[in-house]
Amino acid sequence: MNLKLAPIVSIAIMLVAAAPVRANPGASASGDVTVSSPCILVSADATQPTSDHIDYGTLQFSQAYAGGEKTSTGHPQFENCSSDFEKVFIRGTDATSTEVTPTGPAARWSLAGEGLNSYGHHVNGTFNGFELTLVDQLYSPSVSSGAGVPLTSTFTMPLVGSDGAGQTMTFSIVFTASL
Numbered sequence: 001m002n003l004k005l006a007p008i009v010s011i012a013i014m015l016v017a018a019a020p021v022r023a024n025p026g027a028s029a030s031g032d033v034t035v036s037s038p039c040i041l042v043s044a045d046a047t048q049p050t051s052d053h054i055d056y057g058t059l060q061f062s063q064a065y066a067g068g069e070k071t072s073t074g075h076p077q078f079e080n081c082s083s084d085f086e087k088v089f090i091r092g093t094d095a096t097s098t099e100v101t102p103t104g105p106a107a108r109w110s111l112a113g114e115g116l117n118s119y120g121h122h123v124n125g126t127f128n129g130f131e132l133t134l135v136d137q138l139y140s141p142s143v144s145s146g147a148g149v150p151l152t153s154t155f156t157m158p159l160v161g162s163d164g165a166g167q168t169m170t171f172s173i174v175f176t177a178s179l
Contacts, residue, residue: 038177039081040088045074054153054173061165062114062157069156076123078175079148086177088149090139092121092132095171097164107164111171113156117163120156123173125149136176143177 044054054074062069080086095109111134112118121132126149127140143149153173158164 036084038086040177041079041081042175044076056155059157061160075150077150080143085142088139089136089176091136091174093172095169097167097169099167116159119158122154123151125151
């Protein structure tokens with residue numbers, strides 16, 4: 001080989017060796033992931049899992065914090081049906097009636113504790129207990145997957161003189177789950 005060509009051939013080999021290697025444009029790797037999602041099952045009575053109704057019966061208006069309180073006959077329960085730990089929040093709603101009576105329109109009670117046209121609703125359970133409000137409150141920061149949590153609830157009637165005598169009032173306990 002000619003010695004004058006040797007440096008040129010060496011440089012050409014180095015350039016080819018330094019060039020980037022290109023991947024096959026048809027090559028790929030696939031993967032998948034299942035994303036956890038919050039899930040909560042609620043029943044109004046742990047002994048009747050398909051029940052979604054708490055019936056406090058017929059109650060009298062309250063006499064200034066005396067005698068208007070009644071603990072539920074059923075025990076609402078929620079269960080974490082997610083595959084992960086989740087936070088559970090609970091809130092209440094105002095109570096309303098759709099009945100119009102000869103003495104006036106349908107009644108509405110605020111969820112604001114015992115008072116005129118306002119009622120109280122308390123929940124107690126394994127983790128803690130509190131008065132319900134219209135805003136979500138953290139009941140538990142960590143409920144394990146598959147765990148069922150029984151509750152008891154107490155309903156406090158509005159004061160004498162409130163609207164709604166003879167009417168059926170409807171309200172809700174709202175459960176929200178998040179991961």
